[in-house]
Amino acid sequence: MDARFAAESQVTVTTTVNGELRTFTAPAHRTLLDALRNELGLTGTKSSCTEGECGACTVLLDGKAVNSCLVLAAEMDGHEVVTIESVSRDGVTDLQEALLKEGAVQCGFCIPGQVMSAEYLLSHTPEPTVEEIRSAMSGNLCRCASYNRIVNAILATSKKRVSTGE
Ligand code: FES
Ligand code: FES
Secondary structure (H helix, E strand, C coil): CCHHHCCCCEEEEEEEECCEEEEEEEECCCEHHHHHHHHCCCCCCCCCCCCCCCCCCEEEECCEEEEHHHCEHHHHCCCEEECHHHHCCCCCCHHHHHHHHCCCCCCCCCHHHHHHHHHHHHHHCCCCCHHHHHHHCCCCCCCCCCHHHHHHHHHHHHHHHHHHCC
């Protein structure tokens, strides 16, 4: 039989997602992005370009921000994933409040990915400069061109967290 018509192999993956151990079976070619949205029902992570260009699908994999459309679900096995659902578990965060206050949330589609990248930046650079923010966020595109507002929101969040010791 032509390999193209052979039954596609499946993989079973066990991974920690947002602090919970999850096991699922999916086609071997499934991306982390599609597994989160389809197999695990976590649709907060957005799918847009699906080729690593826009950052809409950003999640944390073992603590590092990655484009989940470029990672195979099988690569999650034994690893830890954090999505926007975890960040917002206790309600709107200070960063999300700042994004709203700055008017950065226009259509909102890019915002989950922006939040994940910004949280990753602030986790290892609590007081970033504007240049560091622009560099760290350069992989997250915004079709509504809220770039300056997003930078301002990250700066405001950084200042607030540093001043309150959060
Ligand atoms: S959907 Fe993954 S980078 Fe655009
Ligand atoms: S707010 Fe619309 S794409 Fe960023």
